[in-house]
Amino acid sequence: MADPKVAAFLATKSAEYRYTQLGSPIISPKVDKQIASNVPAMMQRVAKELLPNAQKYAQLLSNTKIQNVINDNTQNLMVNNFSAEDFVNNLNGSLEKEN
Numbered sequence: 001m002a003d004p005k006v007a008a009f010l011a012t013k014s015a016e017y018r019y020t021q022l023g024s025p026i027i028s029p030k031v032d033k034q035i036a037s038n039v040p041a042m043m044q045r046v047a048k049e050l051l052p053n054a055q056k057y058a059q060l061l062s063n064t065k066i067q068n069v070i071n072d073n074t075q076n077l078m079v080n081n082f083s084a085e086d087f088v089n090n091l092n093g094s095l096e097k098e099n
């Protein structure tokens with residue numbers, strides 16, 4: 001059986017490497033070291049365009065009602081006659097009630 005402390009250490013070092021050497025902004029632990037290389041243009045774009053939206057999405061998921069609407073409607077997409085438009089309408093209705 002793997003030691004959880006070893007797994008956590010390896011995950012932290014992997015994230016640190018991805019941030020400092022590859023310039024990846026997508027890491028879960030906080031890394032206080034400087035980026036050692038130039039950040040690739042695609043990673044700059046991800047940090048600028050995607051991450052702010054991902055943070056807002058994560059805040060929405062902390063609301064149980066919204067999370068349930070997302071989960072239920074995602075399952076409903078597998079049902080005949082339930083469209084992406086139905087998904088969007090249901091989610092928008094829930095967002096309006098919660099905000």
